[in-house]
Amino acid sequence: MLPLRLALADLRGELRMTLCQVLAVAAILTPLLVLAGLRAGAVEGMRAAVLEDPLAREVMSLASREFSQDWLAALAARPEVLHLSPRTRQLAATLLLETPDGARQVWAPVVPSSPGDPLLPGGAPVAATQVVLSAPLAARLGLKAGDEVVGRLGRGERGAAPERLRVALTVQEVAPITASDRDAIFAAPALADALEDWSEFRAGMPAEAGAPPRAAPRTGYAGFRLYTKRLEDVPPLVTALRAAGIETRSRAQDIAPMLAIDAALGRLLLAIAAVAGSGLVLSLGAGLWANVERKRGLLAGLRLMGLGRGGVVLMPVAQAAALALAGALLAAGLALAVQAGINAGLGGVLLDRPLSLLGAGTIGRGIGITLLAAIGASALAAWQAARIEPYEAVRGG
Structure with a gap:
């Protein structure tokens, strides 16, 4: 010292x-x-x-095409991907939501969501009879967490009487406004798959009134939405997907x-x-x-x-x-x-x-x-x- x-x-x-x-x-x-x-x-x-806005790290496929389960699993396994949820065909899975008293009705797309979805910090729906509503949709219907709601969907073939599907649903939660500023129904993949299968005649009417139809075994999905771990991962991932012939929607141009x-x-x-x-x-x-x-x-x-x-x-x-x-x-x-x-x-x-x-x-x-x-x-x-x-x-x- x-x-x-x-x-x-x-x-x-x-x-x-x-x-x-x-x-x-x-x-x-x-x-x-x-x-x-x-x-x-x-x-x-x-x-x-x-x-803080998960939509900034979102990459969503545009054109509907057949993505196999194995291909989606490989995409989800990429090191830069945080979460991936398959998407059904939007036109085949658009549901008419109706309050139990029938006073309000709103058409809204069904968005498949699985656990870990960054859009839903409160948790994605697990049961096929539970849904998470976007904030604008919940406001239009006057619903909150725990309320009951009815989903309606129709289908018909030429020369045959149209069929009407009625599904009893429970609002699990109202998503934050950052999840979507439009009407959207976040549903478990089982419900989204069942609605698409029923709409495209791959599933029959459920035996029990108010129950969702039974989904058929799936080999793939029409699209996907994924979220990267970091903001820097969005532009290169979008470039890689475009090189594979897959057009996407993202905020890569704003991020770069x-x-x-x-x-x-x-x-x-x-x-x-x-x-x-x-x-x-x-x-x-x-x-x-x-x-x-x-x-x-x-x-x-x-x-x-x-x-x-x-x-x-x-x-x-x-x-x-x-x-x-x-x-x-x-x-x-x-x-x-x-x-x-x-x-x-x-x-x-x-x-x-x-x-x-x-x-x-x-x-x-x-x-x-x-x-x-x-x-x-x-x-x-x-x-x-x-x-x-x-x-x-x-x-x-």
Whole structure:
């Protein structure tokens, strides 16, 4: 601990010079932290808002075609896919919902949903007689969770009397508005399959009134909707599906510019940090080297009194770390003060959230990188100190 105490005592002995070096470190690091906070607020905040909307990560097939069970399973197993739900033919699975008193009726498409569906944080329907209604549809029908509702569907062949299907359903939950801003009935795959099979004459009338028909064994589906794990996964997945001849609907065109801006800002911040960091290393390194040269005689005297070579080497390293830590803490305080001013003046004006978001993680990384850079900057001074020999104090060197 002796070299550390001597290093800190030396800094206290030349307090003005020490304060100048601390301010120099803070002057370099403060703008970088402010820029990092602005990037986090403007881009990462936008990114987080988009990620909160699962529809931003949705990829849905357009044209109806036969997708086999094995092909869909392989698509769902891709590492970038979080969830996949097969889709039935929309025209064959559009249901007329009716309140028990018959006062309100609304046609709405049936959307198959399985457990883990990001659109339904409260859980997808499990039983074939349970449905989750979109918020607009529930409002139009005046329904809430736990209410009963009747589903009606008709079919007919030329020259034959039309048949009417009536299914008694229970509203399991009302989906959040983020799930769909249109009328939609989220149903278990068993119900969606049964309705499509009945509509296309692959299933007969159920034996029990109000019960859904029995679905026939399936070999595939007409479409799918899937959700990626990350926002960055949407554009390449859409490109891969298009290369396979599958047209999809997604927000890839909206996501790509945001990702490009994020990457460009990241590269710009990295370039600025590299230039500023180089200046910090050169400035701090030159100051420490000059300090060792200026006090070469005193360091030689310490060697003569028994301080080892390692102790002398440790002194400029300890001083560099102390200066960097003090400067980084000052920079963090200044950056937080600037952030408060930016958010007070512009937050909620340019964006509907804080314009600058400087978190503890960013500050911690900034302090850590500054410490490493300062220790690296002390290498020349440490090397110079290692060359000091005890006899230099005797000859007055």
